[in-house]
Amino acid sequence: MRARPTAVLAIVASLVVVLAVVAALATRGREHPELDAGTPEGVVQLYVSALFDDDLATAAQYLDPALGCSDPLPEPYLNDTARIAVVKTTTSGDTAKVDLRIEEGSGLNGNWTHDESFTLRRDGGTWLLTEEPWPVYGCK
Structure with missing residues (x-):
């Protein structure tokens, strides 16, 4: 019974890390306007x-x-x-x-x-x- 909540927590934590990496890469790649x-x-x-x-x-x-x-x-x-x-x-x-x-x-x-x-x-x-x-x- 304990293994299931731990697995769910691990999956949620992994998704958060993946989303953070994707957000960081998307932000870094943004073009800035040339003035x-x-x-x-x-x-x-x-x-x-x-x-x-x-x-x-x-x-x-x-x-x-x-x-x-x-x-x-x-x-x-x-x-x-x-x-x-x-x-x-x-x-x-x-x-x-x-x-x-x-x-x-x-x-x-x-x-x-x-x-x-x-x-x-x-x-x-x-x-x-x-x-x-x-x-x-x-x-x-």
Whole structure:
């Protein structure tokens, strides 16, 4: 009589694990929208994507030279499971502010969400990140 409830529990637990793996694979494979590289939010996307691709030289190209950041950038700590969304973009003349919401972590270890703001200035036809943008700090 005891073997039957144990077998049912094992089957249910196995199904939960399989569903979790399928959900993780489906989420990881999602395409993210490609934003216009000529816009402030597009530059932020390219900068963050370069950091996640561990391409610090490319990430440095999106930074205002006045920051004193150069390749190699300080090694950022990034969570590979981070999900990033543009919350708001405000543009005024040759300056812009892009607000992001970043959710990090996994369901097993807990999730945490934080907001980050990026300030940019237009330099000719391109946008450059000013100040020290997340997650690179202390360039000078």
